[in-house]
Amino acid sequence: MMTLKVNGRDHQVEAEADTPLLYVLRDDLKLNAAKFGCGLGQCGACTVIVDGKAVLSCVTPVVLLEGKQVTTLEGLGSVAAPAPIQRAFMEEQAAQCGYCIAGMMMRAQALLQKNSKPTDEQIRAELEPHLCRCGTHMRILRAVHRAARLMDTADASTTADRSAR
Amino acid sequence: MNVPVMLDRRRVLAGGGALIVSFSLGGALAQQPDAPTAPSPPGSLKTSPYLDAWIRIDANGAVEVFTGKAELGQGFKTAFQQIAAEELDIAFESLKVTTADTRLTANEGYTAGSNSMKDSGTAIQNAAAQVRALLVAEAARRLDQPEANLRTENGAVIAPDGKRLSYGELVAADMLHVQAQPNSRLKDPATFKLVGQPILRVDIPAKVTGGAAYVQDMRLPGMVHARVVRPPSYGAQLTECDTAAVEKMPGVVKVVRDGNFLAVAAEKEFSSIKAMNALAATAKWKETASLPKQDDLPNVLTGLPSRDTTIFERSNPAVTAQKTIEATYTRPYQAHGSIGPSCAVAQFVDGEMTVWTHTQGVYPDRQGIAEMLRMPPASVRLIHVEGSGCYGHNGADDAAADAALIARALPGRPVRVQWMREQEHAWEPFGPAMVTKLKASLDGNGKIADWHFEVWSNTHSMRPGGAGSMLAAQHMAQAFAVPAPRPLPLPEGGGDRNAIPIYTFPNARVVHHFIPTMPIRISAMRALGAYHNVFSIESFMDELAGLAEADPVEFRLQHLDDPRGRAVIEKAAQGFGWKKGQKAPQDRGFGFAFARYKNLAAYCAIASEVEVNRETGRARLVRAVAAIDSGQVVNPDGLINQIEGAIVQSMSWTLYESVTFDDVRITSIDWQTYPILRFDAVPDSVEVHIINRPGQPFLGSGETGQGPAAASIANAIANATGRRLRNLPLTRKRIKEAIDA
Numbered sequence: 062m063m064t065l066k067v068n069g070r071d072h073q074v075e076a077e078a079d080t081p082l083l084y085v086l087r088d089d090l091k092l093n094a095a096k097f098g099c100g101l102g103q104c105g106a107c108t109v110i111v112d113g114k115a116v117l118s119c120v121t122p123v124v125l126l127e128g129k130q131v132t133t134l135e136g137l138g139s140v141a142a143p144a145p146i147q148r149a150f151m152e153e154q155a156a157q158c159g160y161c162i163a164g165m166m167m168r169a170q171a172l173l174q175k176n177s178k179p180t181d182e183q184i185r186a187e188l189e190p191h192l193c194r195c196g197t198h199m200r201i202l203r204a205v206h207r208a209a210r211l212m213d214t215a216d217a218s219t220t221a222d223r224s225a226r
Numbered sequence: 227m228n229v230p231v232m233l234d235r236r237r238v239l240a241g242g243g244a245l246i247v248s249f250s251l252g253g254a255l256a257q258q259p260d261a262p263t264a265p266s267p268p269g270s271l272k273t274s275p276y277l278d279a280w281i282r283i284d285a286n287g288a289v290e291v292f293t294g295k296a297e298l299g300q301g302f303k304t305a306f307q308q309i310a311a312e313e314l315d316i317a318f319e320s321l322k323v324t325t326a327d328t329r330l331t332a333n334e335g336y337t338a339g340s341n342s343m344k345d346s347g348t349a350i351q352n353a354a355a356q357v358r359a360l361l362v363a364e365a366a367r368r369l370d371q372p373e374a375n376l377r378t379e380n381g382a383v384i385a386p387d388g389k390r391l392s393y394g395e396l397v398a399a400d401m402l403h404v405q406a407q408p409n410s411r412l413k414d415p416a417t418f419k420l421v422g423q424p425i426l427r428v429d430i431p432a433k434v435t436g437g438a439a440y441v442q443d444m445r446l447p448g449m450v451h452a453r454v455v456r457p458p459s460y461g462a463q464l465t466e467c468d469t470a471a472v473e474k475m476p477g478v479v480k481v482v483r484d485g486n487f488l489a490v491a492a493e494k495e496f497s498s499i500k501a502m503n504a505l506a507a508t509a510k511w512k513e514t515a516s517l518p519k520q521d522d523l524p525n526v527l528t529g530l531p532s533r534d535t536t537i538f539e540r541s542n543p544a545v546t547a548q549k550t551i552e553a554t555y556t557r558p559y560q561a562h563g564s565i566g567p568s569c570a571v572a573q574f575v576d577g578e579m580t581v582w583t584h585t586q587g588v589y590p591d592r593q594g595i596a597e598m599l600r601m602p603p604a605s606v607r608l609i610h611v612e613g614s615g616c617y618g619h620n621g622a623d624d625a626a627a628d629a630a631l632i633a634r635a636l637p638g639r640p641v642r643v644q645w646m647r648e649q650e651h652a653w654e655p656f657g658p659a660m661v662t663k664l665k666a667s668l669d670g671n672g673k674i675a676d677w678h679f680e681v682w683s684n685t686h687s688m689r690p691g692g693a694g695s696m697l698a699a700q701h702m703a704q705a706f707a708v709p710a711p712r713p714l715p716l717p718e719g720g721g722d723r724n725a726i727p728i729y730t731f732p733n734a735r736v737v738h739h740f741i742p743t744m745p746i747r748i749s750a751m752r753a754l755g756a757y758h759n760v761f762s763i764e765s766f767m768d769e770l771a772g773l774a775e776a777d778p779v780e781f782r783l784q785h786l787d788d789p790r791g792r793a794v795i796e797k798a799a800q801g802f803g804w805k806k807g808q809k810a811p812q813d814r815g816f817g818f819a820f821a822r823y824k825n826l827a828a829y830c831a832i833a834s835e836v837e838v839n840r841e842t843g844r845a846r847l848v849r850a851v852a853a854i855d856s857g858q859v860v861n862p863d864g865l866i867n868q869i870e871g872a873i874v875q876s877m878s879w880t881l882y883e884s885v886t887f888d889d890v891r892i893t894s895i896d897w898q899t900y901p902i903l904r905f906d907a908v909p910d911s912v913e914v915h916i917i918n919r920p921g922q923p924f925l926g927s928g929e930t931g932q933g934p935a936a937a938s939i940a941n942a943i944a945n946a947t948g949r950r951l952r953n954l955p956l957t958r959k960r961i962k963e964a965i966d967a
Binding site for chain 2: 081092096138192
């Protein structure tokens with residue numbers, strides 16, 4: 062039994078130490094966003110954020126995550142209250158089948174958290190570990206740029222709120 | 227309430243009949259009283275004519291639309307919702323679309339060939355218009371008003387005095403259980419409020435928030451996770467396996483062995499993977515060297531016995547040839563390469579099998595699974611649930627059969643099977659390798675005088691139907707034989723899809739060499755033979771334009787009569803800034819290509835700019851500008867998304883992809899051994915211009931751009947390097963060798 066912190070909540074998880082995080086998220090915690098794509102760390106569909114960094118959950122044993130903060134796409138927002146990155150992907154209609162998209166969004170989110178104004182080159186370089194087979198790349202890039210703008214606006218409004226108080 | 231409803235119904239049906247007569251009188255039939263047979267209703271209404279197979283309305287006014295097609299990420303679920311809401315005059319949000327399910331929806335065969343809009347979209351449009359007409363007729367009767375005085379709005383029929391009867395009030399049991407008529411009173415496209423609008427797709431919110439969006443996300447109570455141990459190669463025989471040891475592993479529920487079919491089910495997903503690995507380690511297989519020589523594939527293919535058909539011939543001896551060129555083009559086996567390996571959930575309860583699957587054909591797949599399990603088809607239900615994009619016949623049907631076979635061994639328990647990456651890559655039925663040989667001549671005016679085109683190909687569909695199409699059935703002890711392949715008939719064709727040129731040539735001959743022997747497991751991959759045939763034709767058109775010293779765009783227009791084709795060529799050229807006599811910047815090239823998919827569906831022209839690194843041979847698509855005419859546009863953003871995707875996906879096929887194998891095994895088994903496009907090679911821009919054709923039939927779009935994109939890129943590489951590459955893929959190594967040659 063170990064404690065796993067996912068999306069801000071502690072979960073008691075019973076999993077063998079070598080179980081990759083992906084299966085704990087999907088099987089034990091019933092989370093959908095992180096996807097099995099290759100199990101080899103080659104496609105990025107399983108990407109989640111651990112302590113602010115994008116991590117391939119299909120090749121990360123759960124035992125290494127004790128005491129760390131795991132964030133999945135579910136932890137960012139919901140259909141009713143989408144996070145900026147989610148809004149951006151909806152507004153750009155940046156999906157066809159969408160199977161790769163959750164992983165793409167998590168890496169983009171990690172990038173935007175440390176670099177709020179990435180260049181196009183930086184976004185492309187960051188997304189290099191990710192495969193999309195439908196050819197939605199152009200929209201994915203547009204959505205990440207849009208998310209950066211939305212987060213910028215959101216930050217500005219938060220600051221404004223604070224100063225008003 | 228029931229009794230008056232039943233009474234109403236008879237009168238409504240009578241009214242409906244009268245109404246239909248008035249349609250016919252107003253339609254084409256009125257002018258042709260001697261028409262030989264009554265025309266059938268359009269789209270899939272031909273095969274499923276009852277209106278309530280498509281649209282049901284309950285007493286509360288809730289509207290449900292049914293399609294036998296499967297949403298694969300093309301976004302048509304949203305498009306169908308727009309079409310139905312438009313013709314019914316109800317709010318977009320107020321109706322629900324239910325997709326392929328053998329218990330609920332019409333049998334529309336496969337979701338393939340860019341036919342969903344044409345088949346199902348047309349059926350839904352016409353069914354919705356006829357349902358609306360029935361509701362108006364009933365309202366007219368109840369209000370004692372002529373129909374012409376009534377209008378529909380927001381789910382209700384409204385009288386001139388403002389009196390409003392909702393569809394829920396008007397509908398009666400079985401009122402919609404009537405056969406569709408050949409003609410519908412469709413809305414004037416000028417009045418469309420929803421069709422033609424970029425409505426946001428209904429499936430995207432769940433996909434970007436972690437909602438349950440895929441069959442992979444299904445979790446049924448008591449569900450077990452299963453994995454299959456596939457043979458290491460085609461035809462391998464299982465000689466030894468210690469199943470008992472694996473069954474003792476923690477969490478393992480059952481090992482299923484049936485001949486060469488081997489699988490394990492466990493309570494948790496990762497336990498099933500560990501058990502699969504243990505099972506694979508104990509299994510011994512007898513393999514045979516049966517695969518062709520990869521480096522000699524074109525000769526292997528053209529050397530196989532073939533059934534040859536001349537599919538097109540035209541002759542005008544008055545036109546004489548002056549200069550002649552010939553060329554051979556090849557395509558390797560290529561993988562669908564879905565990002566999510568195939569998956570299915572099956573449950574066997576009281577003699578009834580239910581399978582949730584991302585198959586493209588719930589009905590044909592049901593037939594195959596029923597045959598495999600020796601069950602009556604009526605006892606097998608297949609429900610489509612979205613999976614990862616498939617781009618044709620990937621492992622979906624096989625995974626469905628796997629799940630069903632395992633579920634039968636575990637009655638009552640839902641069984642979820644997902645393939646491993648290596649299994650998807652090694653076992654999916656690939657897009658067939660092809661060879662084309664072209665020869666053509668110019669006349670004294672630089673126009674094409676004669677054209678000879680020959681294509682060698684396997685079939686492009688080994689989809690189920692029978693059990694023998696599915697791996698589980700092929701591998702079980704009482705094995706089902708792989709069915710004999712059949713060429714797909716023209717005009718759509720398979721290996722010969724788009725083999726007949728759309729251009730007008732005075733002399734032309736097209737021969738299809740259909741190869742029944744399939745050395746590698748193959749089936750339908752997006753665009754089928756059109757990908758390679760269009761690549762060949764449109765590359766060769768550029769070679770001929772070069773010979774004629776003509777501009778490639780102008781040269782195409784000189785040989786094309788079809789006005790809609792000409793319009794997309796002109797639009798793409800204009801959007802790109804194509805100019806006669808243009809010269810691309812250093813190490814860059816411009817390319818152009820065009821096709822009408824299947825010669826009967828959507829038109830697409832693509833201009834591209836490619837950059838070639840002369841040191842490494844690396845080619846990158848810098849920008850592409852496409853023009854598309856897909857008939858009446860339903861959702862322009864959905865259409866653009868499809869064409870953008872076609873260009874980018876085709877670019878990956880064209881520059882990088884080929885299945886590799888040795889004598890025994892497929893050796894491209896993951897993303898390292900089968901590399902595809904990554905972000906470093908994504909274009910700077912892809913631009914899509916739509917030519918809308920209000921009121922014209924829906925032509926579909928999913929497979930329209932792949933062929934033109936391939937040829938456009940190849941032509942741009944030729945323009946950049948002065949070298950013509952004719953063997954797909956146009957890899958860095960091949961480009962470098964051509965530059966250095």
